[in-house]
Amino acid sequence: MKREGAVRVDLGERSYMVLVREGLFASGDWAAHLAPLAAPGESLAVVSDEQVWALHGRLFDQAVWGKAVFCMRPGEGSKTLEMLGKVYGAFAAAGLSRNGLVVTFGGGVPGDLGGFAAATWMRGVRFVQIPTTLLAMADSSVGGKTAVDIPEGKNLVGAFHQPAMVLCDPAFLKTLPEREYRSGMAEIIKTGAIARESLFLETGRPGPIRAETLESCIRFKAEVVAADEKEGGRRRILNFGHTFGHAIEAKYRFEKYTHGEAVAAGMLLAARFGERLGVTEKGTAARIRDVLAGQGLLIEESSAGLLDYMKLDKKTAAGGVNLVLLKRIGEPEIVPVGFAELENLMREI
Ligand SMILES: NC(=O)c1ccc[n+]([C@@H]2O[C@H](COP(=O)([O-])OP(=O)(O)OC[C@H]3O[C@@H](n4cnc5c(N)ncnc54)[C@H](O)[C@@H]3O)[C@@H](O)[C@H]2O)c1
Numbered sequence: 001m002k003r004e005g006a007v008r009v010d011l012g013e014r015s016y017m018v019l020v021r022e023g024l025f026a027s028g029d030w031a032a033h034l035a036p037l038a039a040p041g042e043s044l045a046v047v048s049d050e051q052v053w054a055l056h057g058r059l060f061d062q063a064v065w066g067k068a069v070f071c072m073r074p075g076e077g078s079k080t081l082e083m084l085g086k087v088y089g090a091f092a093a094a095g096l097s098r099n100g101l102v103v104t105f106g107g108g109v110p111g112d113l114g115g116f117a118a119a120t121w122m123r124g125v126r127f128v129q130i131p132t133t134l135l136a137m138a139d140s141s142v143g144g145k146t147a148v149d150i151p152e153g154k155n156l157v158g159a160f161h162q163p164a165m166v167l168c169d170p171a172f173l174k175t176l177p178e179r180e181y182r183s184g185m186a187e188i189i190k191t192g193a194i195a196r197e198s199l200f201l202e203t204g205r206p207g208p209i210r211a212e213t214l215e216s217c218i219r220f221k222a223e224v225v226a227a228d229e230k231e232g233g234r235r236r237i238l239n240f241g242h243t244f245g246h247a248i249e250a251k252y253r254f255e256k257y258t259h260g261e262a263v264a265a266g267m268l269l270a271a272r273f274g275e276r277l278g279v280t281e282k283g284t285a286a287r288i289r290d291v292l293a294g295q296g297l298l299i300e301e302s303s304a305g306l307l308d309y310m311k312l313d314k315k316t317a318a319g320g321v322n323l324v325l326l327k328r329i330g331e332p333e334i335v336p337v338g339f340a341e342l343e344n345l346m347r348e349i
């Protein structure tokens with residue numbers, strides 16, 4: 001029998017399970033997991049994208065109850081208020097009631113947008129995440145952050161709405177384009193770097209990611225979310241590499257790098273910066289560099305010009321930033337750094 005990994009996200013009455021099993025969908029077992037979540041006769045609304053649906057949508061033929069399917073154009077460009085309006089229209093046409101069920105099927109884009117639609121439809125309906133990218137499996141499908149973008153910034157309109165279940169089947173990754181796969185790998189390496197030495201080493205293994213490694217990353221995120229659901233404190237450690245990463249993404253107008261590539265470059269800068277500051281154990285940046293290189297993620301971005309974008313970042317405090325730095329692998333720390341100090345040290349990295 002195939003191993004069935006299960007991670008519980010412990011949030012009181014909003015607790016849920018993340019099932020991780022290679023072959024879960026091909027076996028047809030997944031439909032049995034969904035059935036108890038929708039009352040008989042209630043509608044099921046699937047939110048997906050055209051690419052994912054063309055490749056894997058036939059799996060839903062097994063769903064025994066009436067369903068409506070909404071597919072958006074693939075990519076970040078679909079995470080808009082306009083698209084959200086169309087999803088509400090599809091929910092209305094399907095007669096989705098408060099006892100219905102929304103299923104998001106795809107990467108972080110259908111997941112975030114479909115999740116936000118579920119959070120707001122009739123003041124909240126239950127939803128299930130079925131992630132199909134590595135990024136969505138390891139990161140975005142767990143934790144309840146849902147959002148859309150507006151022209152003023154990414155993820156500015158959103159809600160915390162935890163899924164009722166997450167069904168994660170690494171078999172979907174077989175069709176994922178190489179670059180998208182690597183982008184997800186960056187978040188996996190990030191998780192290893194903030195979680196513990198053994199997981200960090202595991203993320204450096206060559207070859208396709210093992211279900212056990214993925215499950216360990218999900219378990220770590222689940223623990224962090226359970227301790228700090230709304231990111232008042234500890235959950236911020238998940239942003240390791242992201243302050244620099246977001247600045248890199250913005251510098252190139254979100255065109256040159258994927259999110260994961262920018263985060264990879266950002267982790268390296270954060271580690272070098274931490275070493276200069278005397279917070280991070282010497283040699284940590286070199287270790288991160290080696291693991292990134294092994295996964296085809298070595299992106300050497302200089303820190304030149306990034307400060308301006310960091311100042312524009314909406315999460316930035318008045319006179320400086322709260323940076324997630326590592327004391328060493330597995331020991332993240334949030335360190336407030338003033339812009340003047342940041343500017344001085346950034347010249348050196
Ligand atoms: N909610 C959170 O906590 C959280 C965390 C991290 C990122 N995010 C969000 O996630 C989004 C990025 O997610 P993403 O990288 O998954 O992007 P995505 O959903 O756009 O997917 C990337 C591409 O891969 C394709 N694809 C998906 N699954 C596939 C498969 N199995 N085979 C072939 N192609 C497939 C899609 O069609 C798309 O073209 C961003 O909007 C980001 O803000 C959210």
Ligand SMILES: [Zn+2]
Pocket residue numbers: 187242259263
């Ligand atoms: Zn990220």
